Amino acid sequence: MKMYCSRDTKAILKISDSNLMHLRERGGIAYEKLGRAFFYSLPAGHSVLAHPLGQSLLNWYKSKHDFLESNEPIIDSSILALEELVGEVLLPINRILGKPIITYGFTSFPLKKFIQKLSPTGTAPTLDQHSSHETNSVGKQICSRGGAACDFFVEGMATSDIVRFITQRLNYDRIYYYDNHRPVHVSIHLTEPLKHLQIMCESENGRRYPGKKAFGDQAAILAEDL
Template structure:
């Protein structure tokens, strides 16, 4: 599996000293994310960088304390199948997710989104802009749901156009 998925935080959260090891259940989906999404993208376009990957309960607590932002652990699949301290799954959705950029396409991520929606099977894709990382997930539903998130002038992200299944292919064609 791509080590970037689990060690992404080492470039972004330098003072975090805890572990970020996935459970066997999470590992299954992280491996699927790597083989079904990341590897085909790397083979077609070139190297990728994970900007936000697997997030264990310990790392999630650290992020909430030190750099909270626009995140929704209950549904974003970054925690995969991990449990919180009460023994409940952190994310209600089964699967795993990461955010990434492709080298050479940092300002053309719509090209990558178009490739994913046209050629790969995925659960959810969140598009934040041509020059922003893509959020992609896999899971048992493989819903092929894509959502364009827009940023308002005050910096708040809001939902824009969305589509499901084959209709996702149309979202990124005219960008």
């Protein structure tokens, strides 16, 4: 059962300190007390995707694309994976490093079609996990890897520091690191996280190509050299 700190619980439920206290005292929310801090399990019908970071994960495209359809996940495993991405990666980063600014988040099938038609450069929907477990028009999963992914940065922080934090402390699937001034791509996997760090390089003509890579404990060691 996922537990969330008071600050995150208030943000998800959109309630004040006093309302959360009253909810706890009435027995309306399950909680644990560790020292002086309370941690909460969300009431039935509520999702961590209601947190501002969850909303950014779903609505990232609004400042980039004139796309008017829904970008909501419709596959149950997509919802679970996106919740895992928020709870296990974005919220810990938000608490310790600062607010993640999401530049590329969840991509539904309609949004994927829109992007592939108008601005496909640099995208790889069959590999990048941005479409999570969503399927195309013939019922085939868009990305065979599943999971969920986003690209983000933390204002004022080197991307290499973010990568080191993730590889040392969080449960992730894949990280693609480009350089200290570009967003980092990070994904999760619901069952088989690879803990794979891939460093991406760029040729003189601007073509990206894979450089060093590592898995597990070796990924954390490789991150130290960024």
